[in-house]
Amino acid sequence: MIPAATPIVLHAARLLQVDTGTLVQPGEILVEGDRIRAAGTSVDHSLGARIIDLGDATLLPGLIDAHVHLFLHPGAEDLQTVEESVPWRTILAEQAAKADLLAGFTAERDMGTEGAGSADSAVRNAINQGLILGPRLRVSGNAIDILGGHEDAIHFNPAQHILSNADYANSIEQLIAVMRAQHKEGSDFAKIYETGPDRLIDGELHTPYQYTEAQLAAAVEEAHRLGTGVAVHAMGEPGTLYAVQAGVASIDHATQLSDETMRLMREKQIPAVPTFAIFEYFAEHAPSPAVAARERALLDYKIREFKRQIAAGIPFAVGSDVGPFPHGAQARELELMVRYGMKPLAVLQADLIQGAKLLGWEGQIGQLKPGYLADVIAVPGNPLEDISAVERVSFVMKGGVIVRQ
Numbered sequence: 001m002i003p004a005a006t007p008i009v010l011h012a013a014r015l016l017q018v019d020t021g022t023l024v025q026p027g028e029i030l031v032e033g034d035r036i037r038a039a040g041t042s043v044d045h046s047l048g049a050r051i052i053d054l055g056d057a058t059l060l061p062g063l064i065d066a067h068v069h070l071f072l073h074p075g076a077e078d079l080q081t082v083e084e085s086v087p088w089r090t091i092l093a094e095q096a097a098k099a100d101l102l103a104g105f106t107a108e109r110d111m112g113t114e115g116a117g118s119a120d121s122a123v124r125n126a127i128n129q130g131l132i133l134g135p136r137l138r139v140s141g142n143a144i145d146i147l148g149g150h151e152d153a154i155h156f157n158p159a160q161h162i163l164s165n166a167d168y169a170n171s172i173e174q175l176i177a178v179m180r181a182q183h184k185e186g187s188d189f190a191k192i193y194e195t196g197p198d199r200l201i202d203g204e205l206h207t208p209y210q211y212t213e214a215q216l217a218a219a220v221e222e223a224h225r226l227g228t229g230v231a232v233h234a235m236g237e238p239g240t241l242y243a244v245q246a247g248v249a250s251i252d253h254a255t256q257l258s259d260e261t262m263r264l265m266r267e268k269q270i271p272a273v274p275t276f277a278i279f280e281y282f283a284e285h286a287p288s289p290a291v292a293a294r295e296r297a298l299l300d301y302k303i304r305e306f307k308r309q310i311a312a313g314i315p316f317a318v319g320s321d322v323g324p325f326p327h328g329a330q331a332r333e334l335e336l337m338v339r340y341g342m343k344p345l346a347v348l349q350a351d352l353i354q355g356a357k358l359l360g361w362e363g364q365i366g367q368l369k370p371g372y373l374a375d376v377i378a379v380p381g382n383p384l385e386d387i388s389a390v391e392r393v394s395f396v397m398k399g400g401v402i403v404r405q
């Protein structure tokens, strides 16, 4: 998987300049090695370049999913971590990474292996070495949670000693020790469970917090020492407030945010990652009508709050929580963010510009500009008119290598 020796010119009816929202017509990109050399209405064809005409399509930067689980697949979400071995789950993760890439996701943040420890760093390294196909990855290893917390295995016979899907940390000292152990095993950032379990009572979300602001601040300080950040699973107050006060990198799920939390998110430019796709999937694939009604009520609540969050002007990134639903299907998230209130361009900017920043690749990915990595996709038609075009990706290039055409 080495880029071609000869330059490549990609030609299509349109090219989106993501930052300005300008649709260049037609659009061309000159790719040399793993980088974009030029992009615009026309580029230099004189270097003996191979010219690829993608027709009535729009050239976009490769999509970014800021919340994935390569080590989860549809089915019994909790039991798969009990019943399936880590080697087996790693083989499935390789397939998941390939499916995501072929769907146009050229960069992803893996938000926890859910019991597979640091196996995600092996997948990342194998992708980076060109041994297997997959997106550029930022990985966390296991997520971190308190004893008896949201991600612990609490409904089993205690005599069976069923393992948690996350690494335990019950104090500042333990948080730091776990983060150092994960760092040693290859993690790029830390994922911490800050809230849960979630309940709707009289139409209001209630979700206990797991860590205090001081504990999260210590985790953030340790992450900064390592040159990285902390992402939190945070559904609602007061955990979401504690997390933004502590200076986390993102608030994932972000279903309930107080005015003060949103003010701090604007001030500190901390994005919310709504993950609508997983909520929709759970509502539509519930095991019973009662569970379906509960999941639907939570999604409706989330949609109402999302409209408040858009009005408040907080930053967003795009993450789907794919894994419990099929890998490769997660571009649905962009369509849902549009359906529930954002403009298509705003969603693409959240995905590509905020996403690149959140994954630590600002200036490298997320735009079609000279010097950027040649992560390029083509989608049919015009995604600014019909965002669902991102669910029908027809061409994928990652780092100058064509992986789908």
Ligand SMILES: [Zn+2]
Pocket: 067, 068, 069, 111, 321
């Ligand atoms: Zn998740």
